[in-house]
Amino acid sequence: MIFSKILIRWYSNNKRELPWRLTKAPYYIWLSEIILQQTQVNQGLPYYISFTEKFPSVFDLAKADESDVLKLWQGLGYYSRARNLHAAAKYIVKELRGEFPNSYKDLLKLKGVGDYTASAIASICFNEVTAVVDGNVYRVLSRYFGVDTPINSSKGVKEFKALAQELIDKKKPADFNQAIMEFGATQCKPKNPDCNVCPFNKGCIAFNKNIINKLPVKIKSAKAKNKYFNFLVFISEDGKTVLEKRENKGIWQNLYQFPLIETNANVDINTLKPLIKEHDLIKGMPFELSLYNKDIIVHKLSHQHLHTRFWVVNVNRLKDKSISTNDIHNYAVPILIGNFIEAFNF
DNA sequence: AACACGGGGAT
């Protein structure tokens, strides 16, 4: 039997029940695909539920404020997905009168939609024969066909896309695409794949040459850099504090944080005090400084290790820009800040 | 081509 037939049969017997598999409405498929980029099903699932509840249609999403979209996205990471999602919703409503793009080519014009997502939506919603290539597909194909081209090289990207496009079931592109991803996610896993019960083990090159753990080949990325963050948790006698919006490019764009002093290394209270004394928010005012977390919190991102200390700065009163500590939960914050807010219990 | 972009889970 040919590859796609075996795969689709496996899928019909083994697929998980997931909410986005109950619909073919492009808005919902799009939502699920954006949420699931670089995100495991278990992590993305509650966000899919809350987004479909709060924004049942692309019109609801388009008319929301970005701050509300980011608040709902809080904790999921890769926040450009939320910003692009919102921008694309506004584009669909304004420029396309709410009619969702219905081809790979037009889907690609949406912010945050690249080759993978355009292929997924086009195939699932419109039966377009466009093969998806995600992390699962790289793994399944590299192992079965014994392809050792690095998956994150430009050559590899083209090669695997062409191979997937060759294999896809022209009559059932939606099933094929979802099947190969589901197969990679639940059976042909990175570690300890279930080769003993695999319907492909007879023909799988990696299995038969015993090189399962050598494939796929991936070029290693640079190591994470250390950064040293000192967050200033101002507290005034009338129960106010300060949050600032991160406007710049980089991590956490458009999310909120406590005023930040970044240093080249961990600093103690004596080093930090003069810096705070000159801080715009309290220049010339008396203050008391204390360290909240004795143990440095190391928040690990893909490319940065954030060595973090929270400093409580008690002051008499705060100028403008301050907010009531009662309102602090209304702001979208990175999980690092969110965990502090929860522990500090304002 | 190389890098930035989060947070959680598995090993």
Added chain:
DNA sequence: ATCCCAGTGTT
């Protein structure tokens, strides 16, 4: 520790 995750955008 290290790798991976229904990838995309920028430089």
